[in-house]
Amino acid sequence: MPGGKWTTYDIGVRSACIMKWPKPYNNKFVTNAITQYCDILPTLIEAAGGEVPSNLDGKSLIPLLKENNTKHREYAYFLYNNTKEGPDYKMRAVTDGKFKLIWNKSQNNLYAIRVINGFDFGYVDKMEDRHVRKMYLSWLAKAGYDEDASKIVQRYRKHPDFELYNLNDDPEEMVNLIDKQEFNAKVNELKNALMAHMKKQEDSFYTIN
Structure with a gap:
């Protein structure tokens, strides 16, 4: 779906893990511990x-x-690098399980996926009835007369430098808290964690300007 795969939003990166073990690992429990x-x-x-x-x-x-621990990792990390999907675009993200910080490294570029909104940059898809593009086209059609739909289309096409979401209160990641001063400490914490991880992974995009 648009805003799912090819992003760092939870709908595109989060998945459950079900494990079955013989003895002695036969404990029956559920945990929300962060894993990768x-x-x-x-x-x-x-x-x-x-x-x-x-x-x-x-x-x-x-x-x-x-x-039966409830904690495994302090943070989980995500990345997206487009290849031939459209204009150059890089995303990096980190979550502590409650808050997620997303860094859009190429925020000045149009965010586009060939099979969804490739026509925004001139790509012609050979599959005319591709369902993900039809979803996006339905947004565009509604955006002409519906303010909320118009905002969603613009949100999809253009991303700010940073996005911060409270995943408990806003699981669909629609309310960006990055400019709320009360979250400055959390933003700095997550930025530092993300930069440290990117440097460790020798990610060439780890420097925040």
């Missing part, structure tokens, strides 16, 4: 009795499973 896909490999290595290499980005989930 890179945690799966070290988990399988440890579960098989191997030694997890220290240079892996992931952290084994075995302690989480054994101890």
Whole structure:
């Protein structure tokens, strides 16, 4: 859906993980602990009795499973780099489970995905009835007479430098809190965490101007 895949919004990056284990990992519990896909490999290595290499980005989930922990990571990180989807666009994001900070590195460029709004930059899709583009076109049609629809279209096409969302109160990430002074400390915390992660990953876009 537009605003899902090819973004760093939760609808495009968040997923549940269901795990079934033989004894002694047969605890039945649910946790909202923050994990990432890179945690799966070290988990399988440890579960098989191997030694997890220290240079892996992931952290084994075995302690989480054994101890029914509610915490695994302090933050989760996300990125988006378009390739041939449209104008150059880079997104980076971090969440502590409650708040998410999104950094739109290419905020001066039009955000466009070929199969959704490629016609915004001249791309001609060979599949005329692609459902994701039809969704976007329905927004455009309504934007001509509906202010809310017009705002959504503009929000999709152009993103601010930074976005901050309270995922508990605003799970659809529609209310950007970045300019609210009461969240300045949280913004700085998340910016610092994101920059540290990007530097560690040797991400060439880690410097905030």
